[in-house]
Amino acid sequence: MAATGDAVLEVRDLVKYFPLTEGAIFRRQVGVIKAVDGISFDLRRGETLGIVGESGCGKSTLAKLLMGLERPTGGSVRVCGREIAGARGADLKRVRPTVREIADVKGADLKRVRRNIQMVMQDPYTSLNPRMTVGDIVGEPYEIHPDAAPKGDRRRRVQALLELVGLNPDDVNRYPHQFSGGQRQRIGIARGLALQPQILVCDEPVSALDVSIQAQVINLLARLQRELGLAYVFIAHDLSVVRHISDRVGVMYLGKMVELGRDAEIYSQPAHPYTQALLSAAPVPDPDGRERRERIVLQGDPPSPADPPSGCRFRTRCWKAQDICAQQEPLLQLRPGTWHESACHFAQVHDVMPSF
Amino acid sequence: MNQSTPPIPAWGIPDPVRGVTGTEPLLAVDDLHVEFATRRGTVKAVNGVSYALNPGETLAVLGESGSGKSVTAQAIMGILDAPQARIPRGRIRFRGTDLLRLKEDARAQVRGRRIAMVFQDALSALNPVFTVGSQIAEMFRVHQGTSRRDAEARAVELMDRVRIPGARQRLHDYPHQFSGGMRQRIMIAMAIALDPEVLIADEPTTALDVTVQAQIMELLAEVQRDSGMGMILITHDLGVVADVADKIVVMYGGRIVENALVHDVYRTPAHPYTKGLLKSIPRVDRKGRELYAISGTPPNLLDMPPGCAFAPRCPYRQDNCTTEAPPLYRIGPTRGSACHYWREVLDGSHG
């Protein structure tokens, strides 16, 4: 769906460092893991921003920062114009507070803002409490935000939510294990919608599902977006799924956004070498011409986020690297010859993705 | 009980999918059935599966989770969970010998040495308390009686061959000290240590990122090219299959619903399930439109419907589908489809 109006989410210079500790009994900090290291973007009403990148590049940490489930080391997240999570100095010790904790420490006003952003998790098997009924799971956000729905009205609302996501409203008293993976993901989505958010952060929402079930859930998310005007941050590693649902796509590498643009720009005119490698490595479900396809196979593993390379973080695996790449960090910006931002000193459009 | 697949009349005709009769295929699974006794009843995990593999060939086994891909592989390897597992019928012929009739010590001569396997989860398949070097060297020591020194030297060679950087230094590292991609390389090193004739790779890249997946698939292709072994690649990824397979069997509910050369399946699928899977992949020209979605959920193996297992989800279904289980019809010299209405599916006349 095309985006309209102004930004519902503004992310500026967002940074999250985790302490790197050593020793089993006397833990001491020996460094930091730079999980997210200076990320900025806007998300407009009704828009979908896809986020792709290899595991460990910081996608889930980004999602938790957006949700206020992690406190940023630096930078800010504004939801509908209100700051929900700003850095408080170098806060490296604090580990994940619970949802309730966050809700409690903030004022009622802030809670209302926070309602606007909700999350759907990857694994429909572990993200739902097995001892709670579906009704309790979907209605739990009302316990945290009691003023969102009057007590007497909650059951009706939960049933309406189940219906909205294609489940039977009579299922409120059943337990998660009585549902298939795809149905559980629908339960997670219903829960994410309980507070009528404007933004849904989806962290690998279909990755654990079989192909035939994935399509059902993707269609559901697309329909909900049309009907409710939702904006999505959609994190996934399946590049064709991300292209299908996204208006814009951001590519992450080792805590940084290396390229950001409209879906067609990223997929047909990638300018950053990492994006090109990523796209060329994605298997194409069509055997015709497979012998002639260009594949850029990267060597080795990504470096550790505890000790990222100087300058450009991709330089240790980049076939175009020059001296300047080690000395100067390439910023995410418009580059000559491209219409979207990329973070490479030598950005150059190179079409690698066969258009299947 | 469901009718088992199939009295195909065509065992005597040269057939790249089933192997060339007359010359035995390298490995032939024939009408295999596997069931598990569980507290909730008998799980019929594999219900009459047949496929064949020739040297140098890559056979892809495609299907959703629970369709019986791994259980079939475990039956070939002889590592099914005892005592729950039972093989009520079927044969697994390896170079003409039915492995299911061999005694355990004879079977052990084949396992790991002539037929080897790579698992999805390298971390749990490797022993966490031994160094990777000693685990690779063990292959040579146990199976070939190689001395400790020589075995270690060969382990380094192998680690080089699967391109683990700094092999000699990393010999004494433990599995958890490697990345997922490097662990998968170690698994591949152990699997190819004894030059197997068949390599079964069970979702070898499912847990890995696409760039690492590309590395591992490239490595497997290279190993196969060098050795001429046959490879069974188990996966649910239609992209990976299209990239590497020569031929493909599609499994659903413990049966093969379609078998064919890889190009044929992608051009003209002959079973409604395969066709639905291919249609549900997001493609650039369908962006912004609703994806095709196969309705419903996979079958319950404790309670298989009579007739065609795909019937509850099938847009081509007719009345007889729910009563008569379709055999794997032979629909071309190299193809089979377990659908009564395969002609309509091929025509695309509806559904």
Ligand SMILES: Nc1ncnc2c1ncn2[C@@H]1O[C@H](COP(=O)(O)OP(=O)(O)O)[C@@H](O)[C@H]1O
């Ligand atoms: N709570 C935590 N404590 C320490 N390190 C963490 C924590 N959460 C994530 N990390 C590290 O941060 C990096 C990014 O992780 P993550 O955001 O989960 O990546 P992704 O979702 O892209 O796979 C990884 O190196 C990960 O090990």
Ligand SMILES: Nc1ncnc2c1ncn2[C@@H]1O[C@H](COP(=O)(O)OP(=O)(O)O)[C@@H](O)[C@H]1O
């Ligand atoms: N040891 C076991 N006991 C009972 N059921 C089993 C056992 N192993 C596998 N199964 C069942 O057999 C079916 C097929 O499993 P599997 O071959 O692993 O599927 P996949 O196609 O995902 O590899 C599944 O329903 C699974 O639950």
Ligand code: SF4
């Ligand atoms: S800045 Fe240099 S190292 Fe980084 S991606 Fe561009 S060319 Fe490669």
Ligand code: SF4
């Ligand atoms: S046999 Fe009938 S139900 Fe089964 S796949 Fe064919 S048309 Fe569908």
Ligand SMILES: [Mg+2]
């Ligand atoms: Mg993640």
Ligand SMILES: [Mg+2]
């Ligand atoms: Mg399996």
